[in-house]
Amino acid sequence: MEETKPNLFKITFDGIEVEVEPGTTIMQAARKIAEADRSHDALVPPAMCYYEPLKGTGGKCRACLVKVTQGSAKDTRPMPKLVPSCITQVQDGMVVENTTNPAVLEARKGVVEFLLINHPLDCPVCDQAGECHLQDFAYEHGAAKTRYEEERRTFDRHDLGPYIQLHMTRCILCYRCVFTADQITNKRVHGVMHRGDAAEISTYIEKAIDNDFSGNVIDVCPVGALTDKTFRFKNRVWFTKPVDAHRDCPTCSGNVTLWYRGEEVIRVTARKNEWGEVKEFICNTCRFEKKNTSDWTIEGPAKVLRSSVISANKYRADLVKKPDFALKLANSQYKPIDDSRSYTTDQDQIRQLSIENNDKANHRSQLADKN
Amino acid sequence: MAKKILTEYINVPGIDTFEVYRKHGGYTAVEKALKTMTPEEVVEEAKKSGVRGRGGAGFPMGMKWSFLAKPEGVPRYLVCNADESEPGTFKDHHLMKELPHLLIEGMIVSSFALGAHKSFIYVRGELMYVIRILEKAIEEAKEKGFLGKNILGTGYDLELVVQPGGGAYICGEETALLESLEGKRGNPRNKPPFPAIKGLYQSPTVVNNVESISNMPWIINNGGDAYAAIGVGRSTGTKLISASGHIRKPGVYEIELGVSVDEFLNSDEYCGGVRDGHYLKALVAGGSSVPILPAHLITKTANGEDRLMTYESLSDGGFATGSMLGSGGFIVFDETACIVRNTWNFSRFYHHESCGQCSPCREGTGWMEKVLHRLEHGHGSMHDIDLLVDISKKIEGNTICPLGDAAAWPVASAIRHFREEFEWHVTHPHEATQPGAVYMGSAALV
Known part of the structure; x- marks a missing residue:
């Protein structure tokens, strides 16, 4: 039966060789490696928009970018740009670098930052917290601090029918719910209105959501943008x-x-x-x-x-490496609190200082005392 | 006088009508190609001519045509990209409104070469009057038997459709254009598959710029080799340049590729030099998305050679000291232009036009715009400048379509060449926010 067996493609992913069928994407090959050996879980590129059960997803969030250092056995040139692993099909002899390539990690850090600049970061009140892909992604690949100083983009909340709540402000525009709405109803493609960072999951989908399977948009949403109203809070x-x-x-x-x-x-x-x-x-x-x-x-x-x-030890150090790094960073940035300043109880001096430091609250309380 | 291929008869009164155009040698290429040549021979001529895509990327057109997949029983399409919306580029608009029949003739020849029986011209939606001019011209050509069923009795059918665009810059990106043409939201597609394999309605498709297609009649009439003889090296033929900014004679000029930048900028035949009493500060050579160049790198390359108006010479030195010919939007800045303000303006455009599909471009363009706005209005700090460079690096090359690159390059290059001016905005916020205030102390000006 040697003839009927399809020719398998051999690819190297982060130095690990794996044989996969033609037509497999790099992401699926990486998942196959992890499924064979759970210690390689951390090698799998993160997926924010790609969703295997939904046709047509992927390629949008750019979280899973990887470097292809050898296109195939025949054409050994590297691919010029980083490629999205979720939609790039493997070639025989392809060599892929994910966590072993600094450019990939840098780009991924950038993607986390881009996804977070307009995200409200309201995890403490968000129902998705704890099973949020963006939380995991940010924890595993993001920086500890934001460099974004401007006002964040916000949207009004929408009710999609009696059961589903749309929090557009939290949305990362992965289009998964659009594909779900498209594939459970009669070919509806208009799920997004406007463009650029003003784009939002729209009222069109609100109409499309009148369907027996509409609740699935909650499950596919990687963040807390679509939540179950019966479970809310x-x-x-x-x-x-x-x-x-x-x-x-x-x-x-x-x-x-x-x-x-x-x-x-x-x-x-x-x-x-x-x-x-x-x-x-x-x-x-x-x-x-x-x-x-x-x-x-x-x-x-x-x-x-x-x-x-x-899950036990979700943020295990050997899985994500982050705690070690974070501790080092905290160590290097640690500064003892400067308590060498002179201390005074003189009310007038405190008042004078508060005026100098523009400390209005203190200033006002001082005035109140006087009056 | 330089050789004119496209605009030789542009000033003839009534050239937009069939009769006048025909009198000046119009539609002879259609007769020649359809009656005496095979489609393969037409493709071969296009290859020989070495004509490169005039929309900005500069990919050889004949090569692009030869990549077109030809499966049995599947229609093939030719789409003309007339969705010209790049700030500083207005050549296609000019060409279509003055010479609609030239484009139609080129479309017929090109469609014949590719075996397409239905071809589209996707015109920028704002140019409604151009669409009407084109539709009128198509009607005329149809009446005379150059379009429709059985053209000139050769048995070749072609239907030409003019489609108004969706009103977005992104629809000028070829895969977004195809989506828009299919009636969907103009989101760029992931590549591969390329349009040559799966394009419009999942069929093999070629997307070409107006100017590239308009070159075809001349190439058929005079041969690809004659076309290749014009120009320098791999930059063959002529190119329309839309010159704007602080020059004496703004407008659309047809140049032979290989004219020096100095000649184009200063000779009276073309731009006529920077406006009186002012001097050159910076130049954007190919539409707003290409890197900006400071004065000392415009007429000479970094290694002291004359810079020519060719694809190779303008990109000499890479992005460190070079730029790109791009779509030929030649924007000149004199010393009264504030580079920070200008960069913010470009950035605002890309923020507004990002489709919002992939995260680096959706969020990054808006972020860059906000930081630049802050710098321009005197609220910036020194680390904002480095932040901009870092953001642009993280957008560049990581997006689905080239809009991300187009948004990143102007910012990165402006900071590369005019960093002092950005720093001046930080250190002198009060002076910088005065009306008309411009930094005058840059070493780049000397």
Whole structure:
């Protein structure tokens, strides 16, 4: 049966050789390496817009840029620019550098910064916190400080039907929800209005969202832009316990993950694979209306995802390297607090100082004292 | 007088009508190509001529044509990119409104060479009157049997469609143009696949600039070798340059590639020199997206040779000391122009025109604009200048389409050559924000 076996392409990714089928993308090849050996998880390029179950996604966020140092065995020239690994197909003999190339890491740092400059960074009140791809991405590849001083772009909040809330301000325009809306309804492509940094997921999609499977846009959203209104502000992800369950559903497969807080089901989502991608899309009835344990047949605890904040040692130093680096940085930048300044209790002098330092609050309180 | 290929009869009254155009040798190329040549021979002539894409990238047109995939049973398309919106470039507009039949003749010949039976001219949406001129010209050509079914009895069919653009700069990028032509949002596509393999409606497509296509009638009539004889080295033929800014005679000029920049700028035949009482400060040689050059690098390259108006000579020295011929938008600045303000203006344009699809361009263009705005208005600091360089580096080359590069290059080059002026804006915020205030102490001016 040697003849019928397709010719496999051999590629080298960060020094690791792997054989994949023709037509595979660099990203899929990297994931294959990680699936074979979990210690290589950190080598897989991050994906913010690419979503394997949705056709046509990828190439937009530029988070997964990699350097191809050898195009193929035949054409050994390097590719001139960094290429998005999620849509670039492998060639036989291709040599790819991801975490081993400083230019790639620099570009990725840039992408994190670009994605964050207009992001509100409201993680403390965001329902997505803990399972947010942008959080992970920023933690693993971003800088500790922002260089952006200007006002951030904001949008009004929108209701997409009774169950879904759109927080456009948090959106990173990955277009995943647009593709979802396009692929679950009748070929709708107009999901985005305006252009440039004023572009927003639009009312067109609001109309398109009247569909049994509309709730899936919540699952595909990598950030907290699309959230489940029945779960909104109910709890933090890391306090909940995921359990696999299924039910006999006439519209979908009925395979879901229930998120428990104590005895109460507070959220239902589709099951996701280890890359945070939905395995099977579920219908709105399962997602929003069946919130009693009696509705479901419990299968057992869900496998905790690598990307989930509740997985043990999520931010393990050997996985992300960051804590070590951050500690060094903090060490190098540490300055003892300067407490050598003279100390006074004289009210008038304090008042004079507060005027000099333009400390209005203190100044006013001083005046109030006097009066 | 220099050789004129495109604009020889441009001043003849009524040249936009079929009769007058025909009297001046119009449509002979169609007759010659369709009756005596095979499509392969036409492609061969285009290759021999060495004519390079006039839209900015300068890719050899004949080569581009030979890449076109030719699968059985799939239509092929020719699309003319007339969505000229680059600040400082206005040559195609001029050419189309004065010589609509030249473009149509070129389209017929080129479509014949590529085996396309339906071709499109995607005209910038703001130029409604040009669209009407073109549509009128197409009607005339159809009446005379040069368009439509069975052209001149040769059995070749061609339908020519004029499509008004979507009103965005990004639709001038070839894949965004195709998306827009299909009726979708003008977002550039990821490449590969290139349009030559999967373009309009997933069929093989060639996208060419107006000026490139308008060269074809002359090439057919006189032969590719005659065209290649004009010009210098790999920059063959003539090129339309749209000159603007602080010069005596702004306008569209047809030059032989190989004229020196000095001659083009100062001779009375062309720009006529910088306006009276002022002197040259900087030059943008090929439309707003190419790097800006300071005075001492304009007429001479870094190693002391004369700089010529060719693709090679203008890019001599790379981006460190060179620029690009680009689309031929020749913008001249004298000493009254503030480079910071100008860079901010360009940056504002790219911020406004970014499609918002990929993150570096969507967020980076806006960021650069805001930082430049701050510098120009006297609120900047020294590290803002380095920040701009860093942002431009992180945009350049990391985006889906060249708009990211186009936004990054002017900023990076302005800081490279005029850093002192940026620093002056930081150190002298009060002076810099006075109306008409310009930094006068740059060493680059001497």
